[in-house]
Amino acid sequence: MKNLIWDLPRAFNLVGKVRGVALSRDRFQFFFKYEEDIEKILKVEVYTQDDWSVVLERLIEELPNDYLMILPVWIWLYEIPVNFYTEVTIMEIAEEIGQVVEMAFDPEKPQSSGFVRVRVLFDVSQPLRNYKTVQLPDGKVVKIPIEYERVRKRCFQCQRLTHEKSRCPWNSLNKHKLEIEKTIDALPLQKKQSTPLLPDDPLFGVLTDEQVGLDARTGRSKISKDVLDVMRQYLQVQDPNERKAREQRVRQSIEDLDGDLLKQKTLLRLEPAPVITTDVNHGKGLVFQFTENNGVSNKGEKLMDVAIRAGSNPGDARITWSGTSQETAESSLVDCSTSFRIGTSGASSYGTSSTKKKFRRRPQSSKRREETMLKDTEGLSKEVEASREGNSAGKRNSDEVGVISAKCVKRDQSKVDQEDPPTIL
Structure with missing residues (x-):
């Protein structure tokens, strides 16, 4: 976790604007130059370092008991009974995990994801729950599976986010290590206890x-x-x-x-009160959408035609932050030096200017293959004709040479010695 001091400024592009100090092995303090930089970092739901979740809170003068113990996180609730697919039931189930802050739910739209997203304030001193048991009015008991967005590592012994299994206090093999190390992990293990009403309390006898x-x-x-x-x-x-x-x-x-x-x-x-939003992707970050500016209905068109047209016209691509309207996203993508648009751009005297990419006019592979085969066939026919002409000329030359050689090597029988034949070994 010591790399957090260097990684956090780089992750948020705040190098030189923030300074980190390690207070202990598990606690750090950052000093910012500008207020908007603090708000930018606090908007992050779950920040992870080395796959471990990090709790980020603003430093205040009087620290509460649960300081640096609350982690805002989005949870997914699966397999909710169809007859109880309501806001009240979903909020009641999510309250078992933590304080409900926001819920992304729209009962009037089709739900294709199979789960409902709820943002809760989770107490990191409590273990993560993989499911919640719910008893229906007819006596039937169902299990609601639960998943956590951006939560990666956890203790596989107690399901908490504050330590690994090798340092878990609930593991009998690690008790002697905890007594020596005196780690901060032992602090969240102290359970809250309710104080009963005393006799001198005005509420004694009024409330239980x-x-x-x-x-x-x-x-x-x-x-x-x-x-x-x-x-x-x-x-x-x-x-x-x-x-x-x-x-x-x-x-x-x-x-x-x-x-x-x-x-x-x-x-x-x-x-x-929890905020209920109809945007099911709220809080997920960047959402990429490809839309057309003309607004013409494309009914009856093939999907491939739409994809080809979208690829040939990169100006139709839009990027929107989830939770913002399409009009706001389109108005923010104006042609300027700091705007983002899919495609290439080149430098100019006033910033950046969009340039069109030049595509090669290359025929299809089948056509190129036919042309190659045709060229090979023409070349082969020319070679055959050339070889034929060469053979005919060669025959004529050989005949002439044969006649000349025959004349040259014609034996004179009068000069052959009949008394001295060759010796056969």
Whole structure:
């Protein structure tokens, strides 16, 4: 993780604008020159370093107990029962993983991905859940598989994101190592405990410990501390009759919110209401789309024709950030020196200018093959004719040479010695 100090500025193109300091082996602090650079980095959902997730938060004066323990992450919920494919059911299932911030869901459009994306604030001290068991009203129990976007490495012993299996405190083979190292991984192992209402508390006897304690499913408080303080201040009256009336109002207000997940989230826990967007690809980053400016319907056209036309006219290509409208994306891609457009560009006196690529006018391979075979056939016929002419001329020359040689080597029988024949060995 020590490479994070050098890799983070390069990853966000902030070299020279940010300075990193290693506070410990697992904690780092960065100093920025500009506010917009901080906002740019904090927009990243899950930043990874060496395949490990990194929690990024702004430094504040008073650090809360869960500082650097909350990781915003998009989760995928699979196999939701068809009769319960609603916003309330999806939000209730996602609340088991973490505080729901945003949900990409559009019930009026077809869902081809097979899952629903929900953005939650995940507590890294808790283990990752690969599925969630849900009991339906008819008593049937189903499992909802869960996946996490951009989350890579984890501990395969306890499914947490804070350490490897070789340093897991739940592994009996690593206990002696943790006692020696005193790593920071042991800090998140301390579970939150709810404090019961004391007798001198104004809420003692008005609300039960179960109503003000921690939720066993999520690990978060059922009622915010600020809401409890307002209730205590509301009960500080001297008149006994008025106090009884106010106690009844406090009980009734809690009972009215029983079963309403959204109101419990916003009124009791003071959490912001989840944002529901109809863009199912919201938060994924760059989305590439090829559209036409003329808006003419291409019904009845073949897919290959559309692909060829899109390739021959690179100006129709558009790049949009998910979550932005098409009009905004098209207006941002104007012809200027800093705009992006598919194709090549050349330098000019005022910046960059788009240049058309020159394509080779080359015939098809079958036609080139026929031309090659035709040329080979013509060349072969010429060679045959040449060889024939050469053979005929050769015959004539050989006859002439034979006649001359025959005249030259004609033997004179009068000079042959008949008494001295050759010797055969």
